Each structure stands twice: as C-alpha cells, then as structure tokens.
Amino acid sequence: MPQPETTRKRTRDPEAKRTAILDAARATFAELGYERATIREIAKRAGVANGLVTLYFSSKENLFIAAAAPQQIVQNVVGDLEGLPRRVASSFIQQMESGELAESFTALLRSSTSDRSVARELQRAMREQSITAYRQVSSDDDAEAKVEMIVAVLNGVALGRYVLADGLLAAMSPEEVIDRTTELLRTVVLG
Amino acid sequence: MPQPETTRKRTRDPEAKRTAILDAARATFAELGYERATIREIAKRAGVANGLVTLYFSSKENLFIAAAAPQQIVQNVVGDLEGLPRRVASSFIQQMESGELAESFTALLRSSTSDRSVARELQRAMREQSITAYRQVSSDDDAEAKVEMIVAVLNGVALGRYVLADGLLAAMSPEEVIDRTTELLRTVVLG
Numbered sequence: 001m002p003q004p005e006t007t008r009k010r011t012r013d014p015e016a017k018r019t020a021i022l023d024a025a026r027a028t029f030a031e032l033g034y035e036r037a038t039i040r041e042i043a044k045r046a047g048v049a050n051g052l053v054t055l056y057f058s059s060k061e062n063l064f065i066a067a068a069a070p071q072q073i074v075q076n077v078v079g080d081l082e083g084l085p086r087r088v089a090s091s092f093i094q095q096m097e098s099g100e101l102a103e104s105f106t107a108l109l110r111s112s113t114s115d116r117s118v119a120r121e122l123q124r125a126m127r128e129q130s131i132t133a134y135r136q137v138s139s140d141d142d143a144e145a146k147v148e149m150i151v152a153v154l155n156g157v158a159l160g161r162y163v164l165a166d167g168l169l170a171a172m173s174p175e176e177v178i179d180r181t182t183e184l185l186r187t188v189v190l191g
Numbered sequence: 192m193p194q195p196e197t198t199r200k201r202t203r204d205p206e207a208k209r210t211a212i213l214d215a216a217r218a219t220f221a222e223l224g225y226e227r228a229t230i231r232e233i234a235k236r237a238g239v240a241n242g243l244v245t246l247y248f249s250s251k252e253n254l255f256i257a258a259a260a261p262q263q264i265v266q267n268v269v270g271d272l273e274g275l276p277r278r279v280a281s282s283f284i285q286q287m288e289s290g291e292l293a294e295s296f297t298a299l300l301r302s303s304t305s306d307r308s309v310a311r312e313l314q315r316a317m318r319e320q321s322i323t324a325y326r327q328v329s330s331d332d333d334a335e336a337k338v339e340m341i342v343a344v345l346n347g348v349a350l351g352r353y354v355l356a357d358g359l360l361a362a363m364s365p366e367e368v369i370d371r372t373t374e375l376l377r378t379v380v381l382g
Binding site: 160 | 311351358
C-alpha cells in the first residue's frame with residue numbers, strides 16, 4: 001500500500017527534515033549531554049541518514065548551537081522599547097513551559113560544566129543575535145551590557161524553575177513568573 | 192625536629208580541621224563532580240582520617256551542602272533594608288571573585304544536571320537560611336518569593352561570569368558587576 005500523500009510529502013520536505021533533526025538533537029543532547037550524544041544517534045531518532053545531518057549542520061557543535069538557540073525569542077524582541085521586557089519574558093517562559101527550550105537549556109548547563117567551548121559558542125551565537133535584535137529597538141550605547149544582564153536574568157530564572165525545579169519559583173504560575181521576570185528586565189532595559 | 196607550635200596547634204584545632212575538610216570538599220566536588228567525589232578523597236586532601244569527615248558531616252550529601260552553602264552571604268543580609276541589595280550583591284560577587292564560592296557553584300551546576308536531589312537539598316538549605324535572614328530585615332509578606340528572585344539573579348550572574356566565563360559579563364570589573372547586580376536586587380527588594 002502506498003503511503004498517504006501527506007506523509008510522503010512531509011518526509012521529502014527538506015524543512016520538515018531539518019525540524020525533525022533539530023527536535024531529535026534537542027532530546028538527545030538533553031538526555032545524553034553534549035559529549036555522549038552522537039550524530040548517528042540523532043540521525044536515527046530523526047529517521048534520516050547520518051549524511052543528511054552533516055549536510056545540513058556540518059558538525060555536532062553547529063548542530064548543538066542551532067538546536068539550542070532560542071530564535072523565536074530574538075524575533076519577539078522587535079517592537080516598542082517599553083513593551084520589550086514583557087515580550088522577552090513571556091516568549092522565554094512560554095517556550096520553557098512547552099519543554100522546547102528547557103531541554104536545550106539543560107544541555108547547555110551540562111555542557112558548560114564539562115566542555116566549556118561549546119557552551120561559549122552557543123552563548124556567543126545567542127548574544128550576537130540578541131544584540132542585533134536589541135539594536136533594532138534601541139540606539140542605547142549600553143546595549144551589549146544590557147543584553148548580558150537580560151541573559152543573566154533569564155538563565156537564573158530558568159535554572160531555578162526548570163533545572164532545580166523546586167521551591168516557590170517552580171510552584172508559581174507561569175503568569176507570575178512572567179510578571180516577576182518582566183519587572184527585572186524592565187530595570188535592565190528602562191533603568 | 193618538632194613542628195613549630197602554631198602548626199601543631201592548628202592541626203589539633205577541631206575548627207581548623209573542619210575548615211580544612213570544607214576547603215578540600217569544595218575543591219574535590221568542583222573537580223570531580225558530586226557523584227565521583229568520595230569521602231576518602233576529601234579526607235586525603237584535607238589530611239585527616241576518613242572517620243573524622245563522617246564524624247563531622249555524617250554523609251557526603253551533608254558535606255556537600257555544608258561546603259556549598261554561602262553562609263557569609265546570609266550573615267551579611269542583616270542591616271537596613273535600603274542597603275540590603277548592595278550588601279548581598281557585594282558579598283556574593285566578592286566571594287565568587289576569590290574563587291571560594293565559584294567552586295561550589297560549579298559543583299552545584301554539575302550535580303543539578305546529574306543528581307538533582309543533592310542540588311535541591313542545597314538550594315533548600317540556602318533558601319531556608321536566606322528567608323530566616325530576610326525576615327530579620329523585613330516583615331514583608333512576599334519574603335519567600337523575593338528570596339527566590341534574589342537567588343535567581345545571583346545564579347544567573349554567576350553562570351555567565353564564572354561558569355561560561357565569556358563575553359562582556361566576564362570582562363566587566365567586579366565593581367561594575369556589583370553595581371548592575373545591585374540594581375536588579377533593588378527591584379526585587381524595594382519594588
């Protein structure tokens with residue numbers, strides 16, 4: 001019996017394969033950590049050939065960076081400066097709640113205590129994207145330092161709520177976490 | 192030749208032995224991670240018998256908590272509420288700069304991605320101490336949530352500056368990090 005049209009289309013679609021590889025990469029890095037995760041294992045979970053992973057992402061390090069970079073957050077930065085803190089906070093927390101970003105974040109933490117260079121590359125990629133996005137919103141001279149402090153706040157909240165996952169920060173509603181994170185980001189962005 | 196008086200006194204002093212064990216524990220946990228660190232190795236580095244470590248701290252978990260808990264920070268909380276954000280920020284950053292707390296923090300992160308229960312116990316111990324200290328300064332109803340957000344800010348700054356140790360946050364002077372962290376803590380504490 002031939003496969004239904006939609007399934008055949010899907011598996012032939014390069015964008016769908018790319019997404020499948022990124023999803024498999026996030027799950028594998030989070031489960032095994034950066035060092036133990038292999039391209040072979042990621043390809044197997046994504047249901048694609050090893051060569052395709054290398055064709056799309058060239059190296060495990062690049063794949064890790066692509067899988068972990070929270071690109072939607074950066075896209076959501078664009079808009080008015082006054083509303084920026086809440087846009088960033090809700091975009092970040094919502095993606096963490098869905099589990100999508102939480103896996104990458106745990107993988108980042110795990111790799112940061114073993115192989116620092118990968119965690120640094122990832123942070124560098126995120127930082128550059130964030131600074132570029134921030135500059136579209138504000139002509140602030142202090143943009144780089146502000147982006148650093150925004151990242152520090154988001155990392156600290158994520159560590160408490162999703163990695164240690166204990167205590168009041170883990171018990172709060174997503175809305176309360178967004179409100180409290182927004183307050184902190186307002187201080188960074190608006191002084 | 193007999194040892195000089197001061198050295199003999201030191202090694203007989205239970206408080207000095209306790210400190211030596213805690214120092215050795217911090218170094219060992221940071222280097223090997225929680226799981227691979229053993230009481231035997233810590234005792235060896237501290238120059239004491241294994242039994243003494245167990246006598247003082249009863250278990251590896253308790254030793255980890257005692258080694259990692261930043262007690263000086265909690266002590267420094269006491270004073271006027273207005274000055275609290277700067278006292279906490281400078282106490283934390285200064286201890287991180289000296290490397291004393293940075294080792295514990297790296298050990299905490301490493302254990303949080305492998306054995307979460309220890310990291311949770313430690314966070315619980317720190318949280319209880321911090322809330323008790325905070326209540327001496329303020330009768331705020333929201334004390335618990337504020338302590339959580341203070342811990343999140345400190346963790347986020349520490350992750351960027353001392354663990355990833357890259358980018359502008361790592362390049363800033365300690366004074367600038369203290370100033371920027373103080374600003375964030377002021378938002379948490381004073382609204």
